[in-house]
Every structure is written in C-alpha cells, then in structure tokens.
Amino acid sequence: MIITDTHTHLYSEQFDEDRNEMVQRAIDAGVSRFFVPAIDSTYINAMLELEKAFPNNTFLMMGLHPTHVKENVTEELAFVKKWLDKRTFYAVGEIGIDLYWDNTFLKEQQFAFKTQIEWAKEKNLPIIIHCRDAFNEIFEVLEAVSDDKLFGIFHCFTGNLEQAKKAISYNMKLGIGGVVTFKNGKIDQFLSEIPLEHIVLETDAPYLAPTPFRGKRNESSYITKVVDKLADIYKISSEEIAKITTQNSKNIFGI
Template sequence: MIFTDTHTHLNSEQFDEDRNEMIQRALNAGVKRLFVPSVDSEYTQSMFDVAEAFPENIHLMMGVHPTHIKENYLDELKTAREWLETGKFVAVGEIGIDLYWDDTYITQQKEAFQTQVQWAKELGLPINIHCRNAFEEVFEILEKEKSDKLFGIFHCFTGTLEDAKRAIGYNLKLGIGGVATFKNGKIDKFLAEIPLENIVLETDAPYLAPTPFRGKRNESMYTVNVAEKLATIYNKPLTEIAEITTQNSKEVFGV
C-alpha cells in the first residue's frame, strides 16, 4: 500500500533537528512518494539537499510562493524560470495568490501567478496552486489561462463545493490534507460529492497537522491519517484510497 504526499516542505527549518528520521518514518508508514514545493531562491539548495538524500522518493517543484512576492519579484521569477528550464522539476509550484497576511503586492502576485501558469503550459508541466483568501482572484486568472494545457493541483483546498467544482473544471485535482480532519474544517461535509478521481493527498508539513496532532508539527507520515479520514468519508477501504489517490498523483506529475 503506497501513499503519496503531494505537498510537503521537507526542507523546512522545523525539520533541521531530525529531517532524515522524519522522512524515514514516512517511508516506513508507506508514504513512499513525496513532492516538495518551492518557496523562493533562498530555499532552492535545501530542496536539492533533501532530494539527494532520498532520490527514489522525493520529487521537486519550482516556482515563487505568493507570500514571497516582494520588491524583487522579477529577479525571483527570472531565477525560477532558469531553474525550470533545466528539466529537473516535476511541477511549477507552489504558485498562486495569498491575501491573508498582506495585500500590499496584490498586483505583483497576480502578475507572477499568471506568468508562472503560462510557463507551466509552455513547458508541459502541472501547476501547484496556493490560494488563501483569494479564490475569486485565482479563478479569474485560471479563467484567462484555461486550456487543455492547464492542469495540476489546487493545494490545501479549503473552499466550498462550488469552488471545488470550479477548480476541477480547470483540470485541477484537489489537494486534501489535515483540514479534512478538523471539526470546523467544513470540506469533509461535501467531499463525498467529489469523485475520488479528483483527489490527491497532502500534508503541507510542517503545517496543518491532522487530528489528533492538530497544533503540533506536521509530518509526511500523517498522510496516512488524512487517507483514513477519506476512507471514512467515501466509505471505501484504506487500500483503495491509497491506490486511487496515488494513481491520481501519477497522472498529474508524470512520475
């Protein structure tokens, strides 16, 4: 039984004390496929380091995270594009719009998001979307860029059933993580109405640990806890959840 964590920040400073042990715990739990998103150029080397330690299991994305779109965003985009052209990455991400913390750079966030979506279409790569307090802004750009070449994952999906259907309409899988296990997470109330073929698992470790670990550091091994919740929601055996969501991840990433 193989699980896939489609979004985990394995290079986070929160894992500096026990990174290899944490990754090994995930592998031992059956989480054999791990996908690491990019944040900005300062984190690129640490991404390479963690992937080099577990080359059979870890795959990397490249992009500029919306909360890291600042005055130097054009330089960051230039660097990300250069890395993408090396062919070492399986997706453009994580990219998107985040208006939760600060909307100072909303214009630049929109420009950066649309630019990176266009790169993904050009390079034949999936996108990995970060969206916080910005569903309409994200959907506006997806509508502009909608095409057969647009596909990927709507990471950490926390929207409504209508939002879910809109995202799927843009050929996106929904990245489901710890929020599905929260009492006030809400998405567990309608997920069963979304065909499992549109779902992938994720943790967003070290953030958003699932129940019963909520409030603590998240780890990729907790992908299994998310899968167990989905097994309950969909009334399917855990083996089937693992198989279908892993197959979905293969369709997206091509690995």
C-alpha cells in the same frame, strides 16, 4: 499500501534536527513519494540536498510562493525560469495568490501567477496552486488562461462545494490534507459529492497537522490520518484510497 504526499516542505528548518528520522517514519508508514514545492530562491540549496539524500523518493517543484512576492518579483521570477530551464522539475509550484496576511503586492502576485502558468504550459508541467482568501482572484486568472494545457492541483483546498467544482472545471485536482480531519474544517461535509478521481493527498508538512496532532508540527507520516478520514467519508478501504489517490498523482505528475 503506497501513499503519495503531493505537497510537503521536507526541507523546512523545522525538520533540521530529525529530518532523516522523520522521512524514514513516513516511508515506514507507506509514504514512498514526496512532492516538494519551492518557496523562493533562498531554499534551492536545501531542496537539492534533500533530493540528494532521498533520490528515489523526492520529486522537486520550482516556483515562487505568493507570500514571497515582493518588490524583487522580477528578480525572483528570473531565478525560477533559470532553474526550470536548467533541469527536470515535476511541477511549477507552489504559485498563486494569498491575501490573508497582506494585499500590498496583489498586482505583483497576479503577474507572478500568470507568468508561471505560462512557463508550466510551455513545459507541459502541472501547476500547484496556493490560494488563501483569494478564490475570486485565483479563478479570475484561471479563467483568463484556461485551455487544454492548463492542469494541476489546487493545494490545501479549503473552499466550499461550488468552489471545488469550479476548481475541477479548470482541470485541477483537489489537494486534501489535515484540514479534512478538523471539526470546523467543513470540507468533510461535502467531499463525498466529489468523485475520488479528482482527489490527491498531501500534508503541507510542517503545517496543518491532522487531528489528533493538530497544533503540533506536521510530518509526512501523519498522512495516514488523512487516508483514514477519506476512507470513512467515501466508505471504502484505506488501501483503496491510497491506491486511487496515488494513481491520480501519477496522472498529474507523469510518473
């Protein structure tokens, strides 16, 4: 069984004590492909070290995370562009809009989101969308830039059925992780109405650990709990869930 974790922050400081062991646990559990999003310029060295340590399993993205969009947005975007032009990345992400903590930099977030979408289109790369308390704002941008070059993943999807269908209409897969196992997560109540061809798996490790690890540090091996939950929702085997979602990820990332 080959499982793909389409969104995991393996370079996080939370893994500094046991990173190699944690990655090996995931590989032993069948997780052989890790797609790693960027946050801002301060993480590039850690990302490159991770890729060096696990060259056959790690696939890096490049982008500016919306919660790290501040006064220096132009500077940070220039950094993203420099690296996108410098070497291969597998997606532009994670990018988007986050109004959960603060809406001070909404205009800058919108600007950064649109700018990075354009770069993704130029390079024929998928975008990885971060959306928190910002579905309307995200959809407004996607509507403005929608064309046949727009595609990607709506990371950590936590919306309702209508929002899920709208995201898919913009050629986005839904990134499903630990939230689907939460009693109050709600997405498990309608997910069976979304064809499995629109779903990819993720952990967002070290965040959002699935039940029974909720509240603890998440890691990529825990994605098996997400696989099992989807097998229950879709009434097919865990092996079939892994196979279909990994193929979906290959269709997105081109590998």
